[in-house]
Amino acid sequence: MAEKKKMSVAEILAAARAADGKGAAANPAAPEPVAEEPAAAGAPAEQPAAKPKPAAAGAGGRPSVADILAMARAKKESGESAAATPAAPKPPAKPAAKAAAAKPAAPKDGPKTGVQRDTASILAAARAGAKPGPVSKAEAPARPAPRPKPPVAGEKPVAVVPPRPAKPEPQAKKGGDEEDRRGFLQIALGTAMATGFTALSVTGGLFTLGLARFLFPNVLAEPPSKFKVGFKDAFPAGKVETKYVPQYGVWVVNGDFNGLQQIYALKTVCTHLGCTPSWLEAEQKFKCPCHGSGFYKDGINFEGPAPRPLERYAIRIADDGQLEIDKSRAFQEELGQWADPDSFVTV
Amino acid sequence: MHNPFFLKDVAGFLGGYYTFLAIMNAVAALLLWRKKGQTGWSLVWTVFAGAMMILASMALSGAESLVPALPEAARSFVNRLSGPVAYTVGTTALFVILFVFRKFFVQPMVAWSVLNIALLLMGLAMANEDFAAIVMKPDNVPIVGLVFLLAFFTWVATKQAVVNDERIAQGLPPMEKLDDEKVLVWPDLVYTELICMVAVSAFLLVWAIFLPAPLEEPASSVKTPNPSKAPWYFLGLQEMLVYFDPWYAGVVLPSLVVFGLMAMPYLDFNKKGNGYYSIEERKFSYLVYQFGFFELWITLIILGTFLRGPNWNFFGPFEHWTPYKVEVLNNVDLNQMFWVNLLDRPLPRAPQGAGTLAQIGYILLREAPGLIALGVYLVVLPPLLAVTVFRGFFAKMGFIRYMIMANLMLLMLSLPIKMILRWTFNLKYILSIPEFSLNF
Numbered sequence: 001m002a003e004k005k006k007m008s009v010a011e012i013l014a015a016a017r018a019a020d021g022k023g024a025a026a027n028p029a030a031p032e033p034v035a036e037e038p039a040a041a042g043a044p045a046e047q048p049a050a051k052p053k054p055a056a057a058g059a060g061g062r063p064s065v066a067d068i069l070a071m072a073r074a075k076k077e078s079g080e081s082a083a084a085t086p087a088a089p090k091p092p093a094k095p096a097a098k099a100a101a102a103k104p105a106a107p108k109d110g111p112k113t114g115v116q117r118d119t120a121s122i123l124a125a126a127r128a129g130a131k132p133g134p135v136s137k138a139e140a141p142a143r144p145a146p147r148p149k150p151p152v153a154g155e156k157p158v159a160v161v162p163p164r165p166a167k168p169e170p171q172a173k174k175g176g177d178e179e180d181r182r183g184f185l186q187i188a189l190g191t192a193m194a195t196g197f198t199a200l201s202v203t204g205g206l207f208t209l210g211l212a213r214f215l216f217p218n219v220l221a222e223p224p225s226k227f228k229v230g231f232k233d234a235f236p237a238g239k240v241e242t243k244y245v246p247q248y249g250v251w252v253v254n255g256d257f258n259g260l261q262q263i264y265a266l267k268t269v270c271t272h273l274g275c276t277p278s279w280l281e282a283e284q285k286f287k288c289p290c291h292g293s294g295f296y297k298d299g300i301n302f303e304g305p306a307p308r309p310l311e312r313y314a315i316r317i318a319d320d321g322q323l324e325i326d327k328s329r330a331f332q333e334e335l336g337q338w339a340d341p342d343s344f345v346t347v
Numbered sequence: 348m349h350n351p352f353f354l355k356d357v358a359g360f361l362g363g364y365y366t367f368l369a370i371m372n373a374v375a376a377l378l379l380w381r382k383k384g385q386t387g388w389s390l391v392w393t394v395f396a397g398a399m400m401i402l403a404s405m406a407l408s409g410a411e412s413l414v415p416a417l418p419e420a421a422r423s424f425v426n427r428l429s430g431p432v433a434y435t436v437g438t439t440a441l442f443v444i445l446f447v448f449r450k451f452f453v454q455p456m457v458a459w460s461v462l463n464i465a466l467l468l469m470g471l472a473m474a475n476e477d478f479a480a481i482v483m484k485p486d487n488v489p490i491v492g493l494v495f496l497l498a499f500f501t502w503v504a505t506k507q508a509v510v511n512d513e514r515i516a517q518g519l520p521p522m523e524k525l526d527d528e529k530v531l532v533w534p535d536l537v538y539t540e541l542i543c544m545v546a547v548s549a550f551l552l553v554w555a556i557f558l559p560a561p562l563e564e565p566a567s568s569v570k571t572p573n574p575s576k577a578p579w580y581f582l583g584l585q586e587m588l589v590y591f592d593p594w595y596a597g598v599v600l601p602s603l604v605v606f607g608l609m610a611m612p613y614l615d616f617n618k619k620g621n622g623y624y625s626i627e628e629r630k631f632s633y634l635v636y637q638f639g640f641f642e643l644w645i646t647l648i649i650l651g652t653f654l655r656g657p658n659w660n661f662f663g664p665f666e667h668w669t670p671y672k673v674e675v676l677n678n679v680d681l682n683q684m685f686w687v688n689l690l691d692r693p694l695p696r697a698p699q700g701a702g703t704l705a706q707i708g709y710i711l712l713r714e715a716p717g718l719i720a721l722g723v724y725l726v727v728l729p730p731l732l733a734v735t736v737f738r739g740f741f742a743k744m745g746f747i748r749y750m751i752m753a754n755l756m757l758l759m760l761s762l763p764i765k766m767i768l769r770w771t772f773n774l775k776y777i778l779s780i781p782e783f784s785l786n787f
Binding site: 123245246247249268272273275276277278280282283287288289290291292294302303304305307308334335336 | 572573574590657658659779782
């Protein structure tokens with residue numbers, strides 16, 4: 001499983017640096033097996049081709065790119081805790097300690113002692129494998145099996161699971177003072193959090209209340225819903241008065257509906273999608289610029305997609321004899337509301 | 348209406364435009380000259396580039412007799428031909444021709460010729476004031492770009508698909524499997540994206556400076572500009588709204604588009620064509636998708652942008668956009684057609700003071716023809732198709748997947764069907780229940 005996994009760039013780099021460091025620094029001093037054995041032991045199933053190479057790299061000068069890759073793979077195999085492998089037949093403490101020391105130290109030493117390897121060449125080498133580029137899931141099995149079983153048929157390679165390194169004891173337990181301080185901190189922090197959240201919820205609640213209040217302003221800057229448009233004789237038969245559109249959004253029409261001459265107020269909202277149609281005097285129709293709906297003078301839809309007639313506002317003759325339109329009430333033809341005497345004024 | 352200085356204004360642009368065409372073709376000719384065996388084409392494009400240079404100098408004169416333009420007869424012919432019906436039928440025919448003869452059109456020289464002819468015709472048409480007013484309007488320029496970009500990318504994909512289809516027919520792996528190298532996201536992809544981001548930002552900056560966005564007067568709820576157009580990417584939706592009720596064309600159909608696109612991978616049972624372009628191996632998917640994309644989205648955007656004028660009337664490309672154009676668009680609901688026109692009876696209407704249930708009953712009776720038609724379309728048709736046309740599909744997909752596929756397809760086709768019904772029978776709504784704002 002682990003070998004199928006792709007190596008990250010960071011792993012490749014770490015391996016390369018480790019190899020450099022080892023090749024340059026660790027080699028003359030340390031006896032060979034010490035440096036190499038843990039890695040090899042951890043991966044007994046390592047391919048034979050790859051195995052000698054790390055050894056050579058360890059022994060000789062700079063490892064080749066292929067060696068670095070092989071080593072990186074081997075490292076990955078044996079796990080980062082290869083140092084702790086108990087299987088090493090070496091003087092008990094030494095190799096483990098040495099390897100452990102070498103490993104973390106190597107990346108630091110690498111850049112100083114070893115020959116610097118740049119990222120590009122390592123990445124290029126990583127790509128120039130058997131098949132260029134990362135391997136997709138589907139291709140992975142088709143790849144030449146990189147690790148043939150060792151010819152030694154006698155022993156089955158045992159998968160060695162290195163034990164976890166013991167967690168270092170938290171040092172805080174040592175002194176009583178520190179414990180107290182931390183406890184104090186915790187309480188302080190907890191209290192701060194509690195305070196913070198309380199403040200937050202209170203603020204949020206107040207904000208919501210303020211927002212709700214905002215919906216009911218003290219002053220409405222819009223025109224009143226009831227307004228007067230003048231006397232009846234200002235609207236001769238057949239006239240569509242458009243001068244109230246900009247301010248009130250209403251056409252006052254003296255027209256004929258079902259054979260009755262009426263004055264009615266049509267709402268200037270298209271019943272299709274709410275655009276404002278325009279009155280075309282020459283064609284005697286309301287025409288919507290958005291989707292081409294057309295309405296007769298009485299508001300009945302006849303062309304385009306509008307599904308129902310324009311709506312009427314309430315209209316009446318006020319006490320002073322003027323026509324008064326009430327925009328707070330609308331009448332829909334399809335619901336039979338145009339028969340309502342509030343929806344028109346008989347001429 | 349008519350700007351006497353129009354030709355002088357547009358002369359500089361047209362001169363540059365034809366010069367650009369000339370340079371483009373000269374470069375193409377040079378590249379072809381260096382290739383072996385393309386000398387003939389190289390000469391053709393050299394001559395064409397020379398002709399473009401002549402046109403450029405004529406255009407730069409700015410004189411009415413010299414600026415190259417389409418003849419009046421051609422313009423009025425195009426105007427007379429164009430209409431929603433001709434447009435939709437024409438684009439469908441174009442779609443079919445391009446698909447059937449794709450092996451011909453993917454040849455580079457054929458495509459180059461088509462591109463040159465299109466650009467030349469556009470240049471000639473732009474000497475017309477009405478055409479130029481629409482095409483060179485700053486918010487329409489991107490749509491012109493879209494037309495050419497879309498044609499280019501479709502051409503590239505189709506070319507690869509055609510090559511792959513030929514290879515597959517010969518038993519070879521598709522081109523994409525030959526050079527199968529994959530690259531790393533970082534740095535290869537991210538660097539490319541970064542460079543693209545910088546380049547596109549610079550391009551947009553220059554564009555914004557030279558073609559300022561048209562700002563209009565402050566919005567008002569009682570004043571709608573005429574024509575009132577949605578943002579360009581919604582013009583397809585706006586065109587759909589001409590044929591449908593807002594809840595269907597504005598809510599249901601767009602959601603269905605999104606859900607349908609999401610459902611596609613789950614409905615698809617064809618394992619072929621994965622990771623490479625191919626048309627032969629996925630003909631059904633290809634045709635359905637391209638029909639939905641080109642016919643029902645892109646061509647409608649183009650229609651909405653260039654051909655819909657004031658009052659959402661249809662205008663030919665060389666027609667002046669006057670708000671006084673009269674078009675007879677009287678539409679009738681299906682209930683009206685059935686009860687009044689066919690049976691010669693008044694619409695069933697609940698008597699005054701009837702209860703809610705009785706009213707609903709009368710509504711259902713009134714809408715019976717529409718309900719039956721819709722029921723047949725959406726309930727009876729899918730099983731019928733399953734045992735006839737889509738027998739193989741049904742066997743491979745299973746009941747649920749097949750039903751989803753069939754219903755999505757039928758709902759998609761409801762748009763062209765409704766358009767045709769509107770044009771032929773002036774049908775407004777099949778189902779018309781304004782009492783509950785339910786229309787279809």
